[in-house]
Amino acid sequence: MQGTAVCQSASCACAAADQLLLADTNFGAMSAPGDLLICLACAIVGGSLAFFLWRRPDAPFRPLLMLFSAFFFACGLKHLAHAASTWNAAEFTASDGIAEAVWWCAHHAVALLALITALGLLWTLRRAVDSIESLRKENFIRQAAEKEAESQRRFSQNVLDSLSDHVAVVNSAGEIVLLNETWRRFAKENQEATCVGHNFVQQLADNDSIAAKNAAAGVWESLRTHQGAQQVEYAMDYGDQRRWFLLNASPLGVGAGAVISRVEISERKRTEETLTEYVVVVENSRREAESANLAKSRFLANMSHELRTPMTAVIGVADLMLREEKDPQRRDMLKMIRENGNRLTDLLNDILDISKIEANRFEIKPKSYSPGAVAAEVVSLMERSASDKGVSLQLVYETPVPCAATFDPLRVRQVLANLVGNAVKFTEEGVVVISVAVEGETLLYTVSDTGPGISLEEQAMLFEPFTQSEHTRSQNPTGAGLGLAICSAITEMMNGRIWVESELGAGSRFCFAFHAGPLDDSRWQDSPSMDDCTPLCEPDTLAEATSSFDYRILVAEDVPATQFLLKQLLQLAGAQVTVAEDGEQVLELVEQSPADYDVILMDMQMPRLDGFDATRRLRDTGCTTPIIALTASVMASERQQCLRVGCNDFLGKPFDQQDLFDKISDLMESREAAAEAGSA
Known part of the structure; x- marks a missing residue:
């Protein structure tokens, strides 16, 4: 544009000089030096334009400037011809027709070039106006786009600032381009070098924490592959305090960077560490308890072995002597030895059972067996001790009972014998009744006695190990308080339950029920039969x-x-x-x-x-x-x-x-x- 202005100024000057020369009708010799100077000026201007265009092939409006250069050369040629013609004006006007022809041609050539230059200038100006209008529209669109982008940026910034988590947008180089207020405030409060333009990913990579380096590697992976969100935990030190963060990096697309969000999880990590320590303590305690339990089981097994061996001789020899002894007093003493030996054996069995229950080594083995036969066997087992006390022992069926059901007869016999033994022990006179009932596929055994009864306060503790009621201890201090605890554990292992119904002075009812399916529906009994029971034989x-x-x-x-x-x-x-x-x-x-x-x-x-x-x-x-x-x-x-x-x-x-x-x-x-x- 500057070249165009120079050309226009030179054109105006040449036009003014031409008017002055044309006004001189005498074509005096005085104008010849001026024409030479104007010729020189035009040659210099035209040559300068030509040199400029030669050195700058990419100059704007190149065709127009070439016309201007030709125009200046033409003007210079015209003035050179005019100077030559006016050097000797009289001679020129009188006799030289050739000079006049040259002058005419030069004058009209200059006029033609001027016209062409003017038309080219008009065409160029029109294109310039169109270009300016296009640039104005483009500038308007660009400004509108910039305003929209700024509006979107402010909207995005406001959205980010409304989030409670730390959120930033990074470019493909890892530099922060947007940072929300939560993160800025955190960075200011904790002297964290995080701001717009800062390379956050490189900051993570330079951290001494292995977790931070892993986080940086995850973000770099998202930026490189442009797919797959990354989620990593990392720690950073702020002074003497280590703080943990959960970082998420989601790529925005190829070359668009990623959105990074993080939330502080220091409290959660401390809780996890506390829980881990607690789990370790609990696990160590569990192992110690298992080790102690195992040691206890081994000790009890060894002690049981050492005690059972001499008890075998004590009880066996007492039985042998009972065969030969006829004296009633001596027989009573031998029976006392045998009964107390059996009681000691029962105590050993209870202690071992409790030990096996606590160590989860107690087994339930269901098989097909007669529910009534189990009760009859217990009656046969306990009948002699009941008759010795003057207590009647009865077996009744409250409902028809199948001849076969699926349960563990050994464990049911153990529970029932314990309940009947307690009932006989604490009943001074009267009757102990064993009743059997079936409800669906549930077996229900009940042991009722006419003993002293149990208070409500003491009933709640009956099934705890090594527990006896005050009334029990005062009436009959024998026993370690293990039997009912074992009964409760066995019933629970059979997916059943055991309970007591009693009141002081009115006797007690101990009941236990459990699932015993499938039942044999082919044959049922309405009343007990002792045919399948083996009666106990006296030693003699x-x-x-x-x-x-x-x-x-x-x-x-x-x-x-x-x-x-x-x-x-x-x-x-x-x-x-x-x-x-x-x-x-x-x-x-x-x-x-x-x-x-x-x-x-x-x-x-x-x-x-x-x-x-x-x-x-x-x-x-x-x-x-x-x-x-x-x-x-x-x-x-x-x-x-x-x-x-x-x-x-x-x-x-x-x-x-x-x-x-x-x-x-x-x-x-x-x-x-x-x-x-x-x-x-």
């Missing part, structure tokens, strides 16, 4: 019951008292008995004469070679003689181990003499039946 009738017990039995036992008891008991029954003190002697005796023994009674805890290894080695040699394991341990794991090594059956100490004879007889009958089947 055992010899008669086993008079044909002529088996050859090898007893492996290291305790002299137990050796004596088994030898006397079996010999009185008619058996031939050989005693071995350890497993090595058992192997020697069987190796010498394997056909001399019908049954082996194997104590599992013996010196030199214990019963487990002895049984295993006997089976390895091909010995098929039935072996009954005798052990003071009542743990289920040891029973299973006995069967695994090759024992045919298991009998715990102290053992019931009738159980011993029954197991031996059953094994021998099974063996004889198998032999007959093989020979046939």
Whole structure:
């Protein structure tokens, strides 16, 4: 545009000079020097424009400037011709027609160039006006877009400022382009170098915290791949305080950066650390408790073993003496020894049961069994002790009872025997009634007595371990208070419940109910039957019951008292008995004469070679003689181990003499039946 202005000024000057020269009608020689100067000026201006255009090929309005350059050269040529013609005016006007023709041509050429230049100038001005209008419109649109962008920026900023979390927008280089007020205020209060233009991602990468470096790596990944939001936790130190943040980075698109938001989670992290420490403490406490529980179980098992071994001799010898003793007073004393030995055994069983319950090692094994038979067996078991006190023991069915249901008869018998035993113990006179009822697939057993009753305050504590009511302790101080706690635990394991209904002076009703499905609907009983019950035998009738017990039995036992008891008991029954003190002697005796023994009674805890290894080695040699394991341990794991090594059956100490004879007889009958089947 500046070149155009220069050209216009020069054109005006040339036009003025032409008018002055044309006004001089005399074409005097005085104007010749001026024409030469004007020619020189036009040549300089035209040459300058030409040089400018040569050096600046990209100059605006290049065609117009080229016309101006040609115009100036033409003007200079005109004035040169005019100077030549006016140098000798008289000569020119009188005789030289050639000079006049040159002048005319130059004059009209200059006029034509001037016209062309003027038209080009008008065309250029029109384009310039159009260009200016276009630029004005573009400028208007740009300003409107800038206003809209600014409005959007202010709107976005206001939205960000309204958020309670720290929010920022970063570009693809990680530099902050928008930052909300919450983050700005936090940065100001905590001297955090976070502001617009600051490279926040690089700040994270330069932090010493591994978590912060991981956060930076996650944001860089979002900026690089433009997809996949990143969520990471990281910590930063502010003075002597470490603060934790949860950072989210969401990419905005290719090259558009990402939105970063973070929320402080320091309180949550402290809570998590506290909970972690608490969990560690609880876990350590649990392990210590389990270790203590295991140690207690081992201690109880060992003590049980050590106590059961002498109790076997005490109770067994008392039974043997009762067979021979005729004096009533001595018989009463022997019965006292036997009963207290049995009571001590029951206490040991209760302590072990509580230990197994606490260690979650108590097992419930449902099978098909008669609900009425369980109750009848308990009546048979407790009838003698009830009659000794003058208490009547009755069994009734409140509803028809199926002949078979699915439950654990051993555990139900244990609960029912405990309840009946308590009822007999605390009933001085009257009756104890055992009732059985069925509701759907639920079995309900009830034990009612005419005893002293229990107050409401004491009923709430009855099923706690080692707990007895004040009235109970005053009336009958025996017992450790474990029986009802065991009953409650067993009932709960069977998905049932147990409860008591009682009042002082009016007796008590203990009830327990549990699911026992499926029931056998093929046959029901309306009243109890004692046909399936085995009555208890008095010690002095055992010899008669086993008079044909002529088996050859090898007893492996290291305790002299137990050796004596088994030898006397079996010999009185008619058996031939050989005693071995350890497993090595058992192997020697069987190796010498394997056909001399019908049954082996194997104590599992013996010196030199214990019963487990002895049984295993006997089976390895091909010995098929039935072996009954005798052990003071009542743990289920040891029973299973006995069967695994090759024992045919298991009998715990102290053992019931009738159980011993029954197991031996059953094994021998099974063996004889198998032999007959093989020979046939």
